[in-house]
Amino acid sequence: MRSTGPLLVAAGIVLVIVGALAWSGGLSWFGRLPGDIRIERESVRIYVPIVSMLLVSVVLSLVLYLLRR
Numbered sequence: 801m802r803s804t805g806p807l808l809v810a811a812g813i814v815l816v817i818v819g820a821l822a823w824s825g826g827l828s829w830f831g832r833l834p835g836d837i838r839i840e841r842e843s844v845r846i847y848v849p850i851v852s853m854l855l856v857s858v859v860l861s862l863v864l865y866l867l868r869r
Contacts, residue, residue: 821827832838835851 818827831847831849831852833849833851833855837846837848837850839846
């Protein structure tokens, strides 16, 4: 049985990298892809990132598939 320690360390490193990208503006395109719904009015802002979430789902599915192989 594998140890969960290295997996937790890898997940932490990935979270730090994604956080640094979000903080620096490297992920400014996320939520603004064609197909994402953005409604901005004076008193209401609604974001429905459909295509962005599909992209995240495909990437995570691919990563999990490769890890299982």
